[in-house]
Amino acid sequence: MSAPLEVTFAAELQAVAGVGERLQALCAAAGVGADEAGEIELAVVEAVNNTIEHAYAFAPGREIQLAAEIHGGWLTARISDSGRSMPAGLLDSVPASMDFDPAAIADLPEGGMGLVLIKQLMDRVDYQTLEGRNTFTLARRLRSVAPSNGGEGH
Amino acid sequence: MNIGDSERNGVLVATVNAQRIDAAVAPDFKEALARIVCSPGKRNVIDLGQVTFIDSTGLGALVALLKMPNGPRELAIAGAKGQVETLFRLTRMNKVFRMFGTVDEAVTDMGHGRGVT
Numbered sequence: 001m002s003a004p005l006e007v008t009f010a011a012e013l014q015a016v017a018g019v020g021e022r023l024q025a026l027c028a029a030a031g032v033g034a035d036e037a038g039e040i041e042l043a044v045v046e047a048v049n050n051t052i053e054h055a056y057a058f059a060p061g062r063e064i065q066l067a068a069e070i071h072g073g074w075l076t077a078r079i080s081d082s083g084r085s086m087p088a089g090l091l092d093s094v095p096a097s098m099d100f101d102p103a104a105i106a107d108l109p110e111g112g113m114g115l116v117l118i119k120q121l122m123d124r125v126d127y128q129t130l131e132g133r134n135t136f137t138l139a140r141r142l143r144s145v146a147p148s149n150g151g152e153g154h
Numbered sequence: 155m156n157i158g159d160s161e162r163n164g165v166l167v168a169t170v171n172a173q174r175i176d177a178a179v180a181p182d183f184k185e186a187l188a189r190i191v192c193s194p195g196k197r198n199v200i201d202l203g204q205v206t207f208i209d210s211t212g213l214g215a216l217v218a219l220l221k222m223p224n225g226p227r228e229l230a231i232a233g234a235k236g237q238v239e240t241l242f243r244l245t246r247m248n249k250v251f252r253m254f255g256t257v258d259e260a261v262t263d264m265g266h267g268r269g270v271t
Contacts, residue, residue: 013178020176020207038207038237045209049177102249110217113210113245120244 002029004069011052011062011081016045019066023077030070033144040075040140043121044068046114047079047136055083055134073147080135091127094119155182159190163265166191167257169201175212184215191219191226198226199260203233208241217247228252232260 005026009015020041027037048064056062068077094115100108119125124139158169168190175183191198200216202208220229230252234242242248254260 013176016176016178017174020174035236035240039240041207042209042237042241045176049209049211052177098245100246102246105220105250108217108221108250110214110221111210113213117210117241117244 002026002070004067006065006067008063008065011056011064011083012058012060013049013052016048016052019048020045023066023068026068026070027075030142031145032070032075032142036142036144039121040077043118043138043140044077044079046117047077047138050086050114051079051081051083051134051136054086055081057084059083070142070145073142073145074139075142076137076139078135078137080133082133085129085134086127086136091115091119091125096120155179155186157186157190162257162261164197165261165265166193166196166198167201167261168198169203169257170205173204173206175205175208175215177209177211180211180215183212184218187215187219188222191229192222192224193226195227197228197230197264199230199232199254199257199264201232201257202238203235203257205234205238206236208238210241210245213241213245213247216251220250228264230254230260230264232257 005022007019007022009019023041023044024037027040051064052058062083065080098109098113098116118138122138122140126137128135156171158171160167168187219225232254233256234253242253
């Protein structure tokens with residue numbers, strides 16, 4: 001059992017490491033294994049990076065909220081912002097894995113991996129816009145924590 | 155970013171002395187590595203053994219090195235573990251870079267007299 005995490009932070013890349021630390025602390029308190037906690041942090045960091053780059057286009061003075069909790073064997077993280085929404089249908093159209101020819105060096109992707117990774121790392125994803133506020137919800141059934149240990153139960 | 159470099163058995167070893175490679179440091183990461191691994195004709199291994207977290211931006215910086223016109227002839231990764239190894243595997247970049255458990259394994263495989271024990 002661990003207390004939920006709620007943090008509001010500046011939408012800038014320099015702030016992301018600190019948010020990652022808070023998320024790691026949440027995972028550690030719930031007994032999530034180090035490798036799994038790293039995968040959870042990766043998914044959340046990719047979502048936050050996308051928000052900074054696409055929703056806010058690196059504009060200064062904007063904020064992002066992260067709410068995360070571990071309950072009943074699931075990790076749920078909600079990343080919300082008041083910037084430009086992700087285009088409708090984009091999340092559904094994301095491929096299940098990166099598709100490229102490993103031998104074609106000149107054509108290798110240097111970006112565009114974030115949403116693919118998020119869907120690979122999470123069991124459920126959802127994106128909603130309500131009254132100008134976008135909320136990206138990421139949920140993962142924890143592999144390294146038994147449901148009875150992963151939250152306060154029902 | 156602090157990146158050490160040494161040459162072992164004809165292989166240039168770039169040691170990343172950092173635990174976290176994310177979007178905030180990826181441009182520095184790429185620039186610092188480019189100064190080391192872009193010597194024409196060299197075989198290179200990047201030691202990620204100290205890195206505990208890397209995001210897709212950091213990985214993209216490594217891919218960008220490969221694509222540089224004067225880029226390295228051979229670029230391998232050593233010491234990727236935990237989340238770092240997972241990122242290479244999920245993105246399939248473990249098919250692009252040769253992956254070694256340790257620098258020693260990489261140097262043995264890539265260096266002069268490869269195959270000789």
